[in-house]
Amino acid sequence: MAVSPLSAFRSAARNQTARFLVRRLGRLAASMLGLLTISFAMIHVIPGDPVRAALGPQASASLVEQRRAELGLDKPILEQYLDYVTGIFTGDLGTSLVSNLPVSQIIADRLPNSAQLAGIAFVVIMGLAVPLGMLAAVLTRDGRGRTTELVFQGTTGVLAVVPGFVLGVALVYLFAVELGWFPVAGQTGPESYVLPVAALCIGSIAALARIVRAETLDVLGEDYMRTARGKRLPARLEYLRHALPNMLTSTVTIGGLLLSGLVGGTVLVEIVFAWPGLGVTAVSSVTQQDFALAQAIMVVLGAAVLVANLAVDLILGFLDPRSTIREQ
Amino acid sequence: MATTKDGLVSALRTPTGAISTLMVAALIVLAVVAPYIWADEAARVDIPGLLEGSSSDHPLGTDNLGRDLFARLLVATRLSLTLAVLAVAVGACVGVPLGALPTVLGRRGGRAIASFIDFSLAFPSILLVIFLGVVLGVGAHAAVLAIGLSAAPSFARLTQTLAASVASSDYVAAAKVLGVPRWRILARHVLPNVAEPIILNVTLAVGFALLAMSGLSFIGLGVQAPSYDWGRLLNEALGRIYVHPETALGPAAAVVIAGLAFNSLGEALAAAASTRPAAVPRRLLREQKTPHPASVSSAVGADAAPGPALVVEDLTVSFPSRFGVITPVRGISFALSKGELLGVVGESASGKSLTALALAQLVPYPGRVSATRLEIDGHDLRTMPTTARKRLLGTSLAMVFQDPGTSLNPALRVGRQIAEVGEVHGGLGRRAAMRQAVERLRGVRMSSPARRARQYPHELSGGMRQRAMIAMGLMAEPKVVVADEPTSALDVTVQQQILQLLRKVRDDTGASAILISHDIAVVAQFCDRVLVMYAGRIVEDVEAGALHTGPAHPYTRALLASIPDMSTDRTQPLATIAGRPPDASAIPDGCAFAPRCDFATDRCREDRPDLAAVDSTWQRVACWYPRTGPVAAQNTPELVGQ
Numbered sequence: 019m020a021v022s023p024l025s026a027f028r029s030a031a032r033n034q035t036a037r038f039l040v041r042r043l044g045r046l047a048a049s050m051l052g053l054l055t056i057s058f059a060m061i062h063v064i065p066g067d068p069v070r071a072a073l074g075p076q077a078s079a080s081l082v083e084q085r086r087a088e089l090g091l092d093k094p095i096l097e098q099y100l101d102y103v104t105g106i107f108t109g110d111l112g113t114s115l116v117s118n119l120p121v122s123q124i125i126a127d128r129l130p131n132s133a134q135l136a137g138i139a140f141v142v143i144m145g146l147a148v149p150l151g152m153l154a155a156v157l158t159r160d161g162r163g164r165t166t167e168l169v170f171q172g173t174t175g176v177l178a179v180v181p182g183f184v185l186g187v188a189l190v191y192l193f194a195v196e197l198g199w200f201p202v203a204g205q206t207g208p209e210s211y212v213l214p215v216a217a218l219c220i221g222s223i224a225a226l227a228r229i230v231r232a233e234t235l236d237v238l239g240e241d242y243m244r245t246a247r248g249k250r251l252p253a254r255l256e257y258l259r260h261a262l263p264n265m266l267t268s269t270v271t272i273g274g275l276l277l278s279g280l281v282g283g284t285v286l287v288e289i290v291f292a293w294p295g296l297g298v299t300a301v302s303s304v305t306q307q308d309f310a311l312a313q314a315i316m317v318v319l320g321a322a323v324l325v326a327n328l329a330v331d332l333i334l335g336f337l338d339p340r341s342t343i344r345e346q
Numbered sequence: 347m348a349t350t351k352d353g354l355v356s357a358l359r360t361p362t363g364a365i366s367t368l369m370v371a372a373l374i375v376l377a378v379v380a381p382y383i384w385a386d387e388a389a390r391v392d393i394p395g396l397l398e399g400s401s402s403d404h405p406l407g408t409d410n411l412g413r414d415l416f417a418r419l420l421v422a423t424r425l426s427l428t429l430a431v432l433a434v435a436v437g438a439c440v441g442v443p444l445g446a447l448p449t450v451l452g453r454r455g456g457r458a459i460a461s462f463i464d465f466s467l468a469f470p471s472i473l474l475v476i477f478l479g480v481v482l483g484v485g486a487h488a489a490v491l492a493i494g495l496s497a498a499p500s501f502a503r504l505t506q507t508l509a510a511s512v513a514s515s516d517y518v519a520a521a522k523v524l525g526v527p528r529w530r531i532l533a534r535h536v537l538p539n540v541a542e543p544i545i546l547n548v549t550l551a552v553g554f555a556l557l558a559m560s561g562l563s564f565i566g567l568g569v570q571a572p573s574y575d576w577g578r579l580l581n582e583a584l585g586r587i588y589v590h591p592e593t594a595l596g597p598a599a600a601v602v603i604a605g606l607a608f609n610s611l612g613e614a615l616a617a618a619a620s621t622r623p624a625a626v627p628r629r630l631l632r633e634q635k636t637p638h639p640a641s642v643s644s645a646v647g648a649d650a651a652p653g654p655a656l657v658v659e660d661l662t663v664s665f666p667s668r669f670g671v672i673t674p675v676r677g678i679s680f681a682l683s684k685g686e687l688l689g690v691v692g693e694s695a696s697g698k699s700l701t702a703l704a705l706a707q708l709v710p711y712p713g714r715v716s717a718t719r720l721e722i723d724g725h726d727l728r729t730m731p732t733t734a735r736k737r738l739l740g741t742s743l744a745m746v747f748q749d750p751g752t753s754l755n756p757a758l759r760v761g762r763q764i765a766e767v768g769e770v771h772g773g774l775g776r777r778a779a780m781r782q783a784v785e786r787l788r789g790v791r792m793s794s795p796a797r798r799a800r801q802y803p804h805e806l807s808g809g810m811r812q813r814a815m816i817a818m819g820l821m822a823e824p825k826v827v828v829a830d831e832p833t834s835a836l837d838v839t840v841q842q843q844i845l846q847l848l849r850k851v852r853d854d855t856g857a858s859a860i861l862i863s864h865d866i867a868v869v870a871q872f873c874d875r876v877l878v879m880y881a882g883r884i885v886e887d888v889e890a891g892a893l894h895t896g897p898a899h900p901y902t903r904a905l906l907a908s909i910p911d912m913s914t915d916r917t918q919p920l921a922t923i924a925g926r927p928p929d930a931s932a933i934p935d936g937c938a939f940a941p942r943c944d945f946a947t948d949r950c951r952e953d954r955p956d957l958a959a960v961d962s963t964w965q966r967v968a969c970w971y972p973r974t975g976p977v978a979a980q981n982t983p984e985l986v987g988q
Contacts, residue, residue: 250740
């Protein structure tokens with residue numbers, strides 16, 4: 019059978035893509051398993067009796083025993099593990115020890131609110147930080163605009179350090195208490211999103227814009243940008259067509275890190291604004307030792323981060339034809 | 347640790363470094379002394395005065411037991427800082443050994459650790475907080491452990507990267523060959539070398555840990571009453587924000603200031619540790635490749651059509667610098683006839699590349715270009731309106747750069763990059779422009795041009811990329827093609843093809859070409875006329891054919907004499923020109939070549955010769971004592987050999 023070199027090359031390329039996909043999905047599966055195992059192990063490494071800890075010292079011994087049986091804690095550990103894993107894949111996340119509600123129901127109530135907040139914040143961050151950083155780079159390229167550079171670096175340097183919960187408190191005071199433009203807390207309508215999203219975004223925008231500026235400055239110093247300038251293209255084409263694609267790889271990578279950072283940030287900001295999301299639930303599950311709920315929240319948040327990382331890797335793999343990420 | 351100390355000292359000299367160092371020092375002093383001074387006041391319960399706002403007695407008000415919040419804020423410095431430092435200690439103690447492990451373990455074990463680090467880097471710290479909060483119970487200990495452990499992967503990654511680069515160095519390889527045990531290599535060679543960046547990272551990590559710890563205390567998963575840190579104080583103030591917002595101000599400011607102090611100190615240290623790139627653009631400083639031998643053949647003179655394609659008068663390029671204004675190009679004048687092939691030759695830093703960039707108006711900021719005349723095809727660039735000038739430069743002038751590997755945009759398809767010139771300046775549609783781009787690729791003898799147009803630059807060979815660059819320049823039918831070292835980055839076998847292609851372009855389109863090269867042999871072979879540049883000036887303007895019969899400037903002659911040919915005596919070292927070209931910031935008053943010239947007199951050193959005609963021919967030379975006759979073979983007394 020004669021195979022032309024070209025078609026052999028094409029099928030090799032297809033195989034490479036397939037291998038890349040399989041490897042990535044395999045890694046996702048392994049990470050998920052690790053996550054499940056760690057979250058399962060949590061209740062078994064609690065010193066003392068977790069059920070007793072959750073129900074409190076006043077609960078009767080029979081109630082504790084009954085709960086233990088309900089939770090399957092009297093079964094052999096391997097069986098418990100299998101039950102746990104199959105439970106998660108069938109949507110059965112157990113029962114809250116405190117409220118006695120199905121955990122899956124609590125999560126289904128809460129998760130969408132958190133996801134909305136984080137999702138909007140992510141879009142706002144990427145949508146503002148990338149153009150801001152590029153603009154700053156263009157204005158300060160080759161050592162132009164020293165004052166602009168100073169102002170930009172100073173402002174973003176400070177804002178990047180202000181944590182979301184502190185910023186949240188400041189925003190509540192200024193825009194909700196003093197000016198009364200936005201609600202102080204809660205999820206009441208579109209306007210109630212403004213302050214939480216701002217609290218979640220501003221620090222990340224500043225941090226990301228700094229990185230984007232540095233990346234853009236590197237790209238603008240490249241020979242191919244001189245070629246583009248030599249063609250006398252309109253600024254729009256010069257920066258958007260020639261510079262932007264060369265920064266996408268690093269921007270997407272940082273975007274992925276940002277997404278997992280947002281998970282933690284959302285929890286804090288939700289507390290400030292009493293947002294009916296997973297954050298408040300996560301904190302109460304810990305303070306009340308409601309380990310079934312805490313376990314499920316760990317799995318859900320961890321899985322979200324893993325999927326986000328996978329998405330970033332896939333985007334990178336297909337975005338940059340030379341990307342070495344495919345080989346890893 | 348000397349290097350860290352040096353880094354700290356030089357970091358201190360910058361304003362940011364000095365301020366952040368002072369702030370960190372102040373925080374540490376406060377953490378030590380505050381509890382001794384204000385502990386009593388912070389604990390004094392005053393029931394009648396509870397939940398007061400700001401007053402002269404209590405600048406930040408009082409809490410629900412009437413305790414002074416300002417005193418509590420100051421006292422809380424110690425706990426806030428201590429917890430952050432503890433968390434970082436945990437992170438470093440777990441992370442650094444973990445990251446060093448791959449160096450000690452074999453390949454397989456190392457890889458397992460590396461993927462474990464990858465795995466844990468991806469997880470947000472809040473998961474650990476939940477895990478440890480449930481397992482250990484809510485409290486500062488669980489929070490410190492959680493923050494520390496979530497900082498560990500980044501310490502591990504840093505150590506791993508640093509250790510890997512040290513481990514692959516020659517001296518570690520030598521130690522391995524000598525049979526030094528791995529743990530000993532780690533202790534002796536690896537750890538001392540990675541210490542500085544890790545200490546720097548610790549500073550940054552303390553800032554992050556401080557913010558994270560405050561966050562956890564704020565949401566009730568960190569420090570528990572009756573202890574208090576800034577996060578707890580902020581938490582208590584949040585409920586009162588309607589009535590006494592000033593109570594929140596103190597802890598919020600404390601958290602931000604402390605975070606900022608550690609962060610800026612870390613960044614100042616990092617900036618001091620990394621040597622900053624020079625202000626002068628990289629490509630101006632880039633070393634030229636060493637000239638390679640090439641044979642000299644007689645130049646093929648082409649009949650040039652009358653009328654100049656390019657007129658340059660008194661072209662000067664200068665850069666402001668720390669040492670005053672430097673002027674790498676100093677008053678260059680020449681005219682280029684239509685269809686002429688002009689060579690510009692000179693050593694590195696002779697100003698030839700900057701001359702090319704100045705013609706294309708691409709001199710990087712903050713360079714300044716001036717000229718009394720600068721005309722392309724009869725249009726004066728200096729007086730034209732901006733849009734017309736851009737159009738003229740985008741269409742009439744084509745630039746071909748030295749390294750086609752970096753001059754083509756790696757993210758765009760080759761055809762796209764060529765076609766866009768036609769779209770922007772030629773008013774062509776996307777498809778028509780692409781068709782023309784493929785035609786141009788065919789014109790530069792690119793094999794299967796339609797397929798190449800769809801490929802990315804990295805899929806082409808070096809020669810093909812340079813052909814693509816030339817095709818790009820031809821898209822708009824240029825009057826002048828400026829090729830700056832177009833073959834220096836290419837294979838010797840490809841060089842001739844590219845030069846022939848440039849000549850073909852001239853023959854086909856009637857465009858003039860300027861070939862800039864350090865290689866006088868290439869220029870002599872390829873061009874009709876040659877400009878020899880030295881220290882920013884033209885020292886000789888000579889017909890290529892006359893290079894063999896009578897170059898007049900001693901520099902030109904020395905350049906020609908340094909070309910080895912088949913008859914060169916291989917037992918002798920190759921001829922060179924002794925000395926170095928002068929620095930652009932310190933060009934002597936007289937003839938710049940005088941210090942290296944065998945014929946120089948006091949007149950040469952004091953009085954600079956202008957470019958003037960030799961014996962009423964159109965050959966011009968800037969020399970008081972022009973030479974005559976053919977250049978002698980190598981290693982003769984005329985040359986300054988070694």
